[in-house]
Amino acid sequence: MTVNGPGEVCYSLRPFLEALQTMTREVRVWVFIPPCQFASGWEEKITRDLPLVEKVIDSRHIFRFLFLERVTFPTSGLVLFMGGDLFYAYRLKRKSGYSLWAYGVPPREIKKVDLFLVRFEKDFEHYPPNKRFLLGDLLQSLCLAPFENAQKFFELGRPRFLFLPGSRPLLYPYILPFYSEIASLLHREFYPQASFVLGFPEFLEPESLSALSIRVPPLLKPVWGHTSSLIEGSDLAIMVPGSVNLEVAYRGKKGVVVLPLWQGMEKVPLQGLWGLLDVLPFWSKIVKPRLVERLNRKIRWVSLPNRVFDAQIFPECRGRITAREVVIKVKEELERKGILGLPPIEKRVTWNAAELLAEKVCAFLKK
Structure with missing residues (x-):
């Protein structure tokens, strides 16, 4: 395989x-x-x-x-x-x-x-x-498996916000402070009783982040693993593009996908032949940020569910975005009536x- x-x-x-x-x-x-x-x-x-x-x-x-x-x-x-x-x-x-x-x-x-x-x-x-x-x-098969109760991972407050930073620790120094700013605004201006969890992949441990000199923001409660349970227990997930977007969609949860491109753009992975250019001198720092911005304007969707169904399953905040822009989108999505619905054609599978x-x-x- x-x-x-x-x-x-x-x-x-x-x-x-x-x-x-x-x-x-x-x-x-x-x-x-x-x-x-x-x-x-x-x-x-x-x-x-x-x-x-x-x-x-x-x-x-x-x-x-x-x-x-x-x-x-x-x-x-x-x-x-x-x-x-x-x-x-x-x-x-x-x-x-x-x-x-x-x-x-x-x-x-x-x-x-x-x-x-x-x-x-x-x-x-x-x-x-x-x-x-x-x-x-096959990802849908995972959603059919039983999951543990997520009550113990979240604080008592509501709504429950789940922040998913992805599986690339190389990007954590950029995404974690941004998540912290989003959580602070949500807590201070709109949801003072909310609970905030930062869900790390199961293969990471606290020692892994310490070795990379990465600190977890104070307002976000870190949980290592238990991603499926955290998704089930959340009211809304704030996440970077990745396979986990599709799990959130299958579980019928609301979410907002973020892709901030104002720093660390030289570390954003690219597909195909573009990815091979990372080995060229000065490529990452000079040319790649411009290409990333160009591709961001050209690509219609970055979230996997949106790409699969060619429709907005999750709102996307991309480019040179601010935390306040994300918070406004999160508030709109959280207060939107109804549950997440995938296109009917896939519900037969x-x-x-x-x-x-x-x-x-x-x-x-x-x-």
Whole structure:
């Protein structure tokens, strides 16, 4: 299997392997983590703790494995693409002789992929009939799992605001002070009885932030892990773009997505060939901030639910924004009547995609 950033590891790989473990313990799972500009640096550690994982090949060793090492593969197997560049999965296919299944990939590279595992029903008709299977969203499987009561994480006050800073500690020195300013304004001017929680990913610990000289703002109560429970217990989430946006949407919670671009723009990860330019001298400090601002004006949506459904599921505050602008948007969204509603076409996809994929993989390997 290939995965890249923390979103694929936590929201795709984990639910699939947990479902697969309930059906068989006779599979050998090798996970490849190609280079990725969105990586947090913790993908390998998280992956090694997942069930059924026998071997993890990280970005430092993947080229040696693919091009230099001689490897004896079992006679029966499958390459499963779950994220990253399809190039690595296709190279694994060529080296192993296995079939290649690709999850959540656009209907390109038809000759390279043996089966497209379609993530969203609205995209199904765009894939070749003989190479498509409507799987559904693996992230949605996570939302079907039971969660613990979030009462113990929030203070007694209401409303409950959840701040999600993402999985890249490199950006914390910029986003955490901004979150602190937002929380202070909300508390001082509109919601004096509110409770504020800062939800860090489960792979981070307080010592991790101390090592990076990052301090947690005083008004925000830090909670390490328990993201799903925190989302369920919150009234509104304030978050940076990422896979967690989609979990908030699936759980029917209100949210506002923020992408401040007034500092630290040289550390904003870019997709595709633009991401490779970070290795050029002076690129990050001189050219990249201008490109980031240009792309921000050009891109319609940055939040994953908004991009998936091409509609405003969550309001977005982007660019050279102020904390007050975000607070006004948060207040409007919180006081808006009704609950969050996804487009009806996706509400028909209610099955457990992780269990469905595990069953399909088991059936294929038994042939």
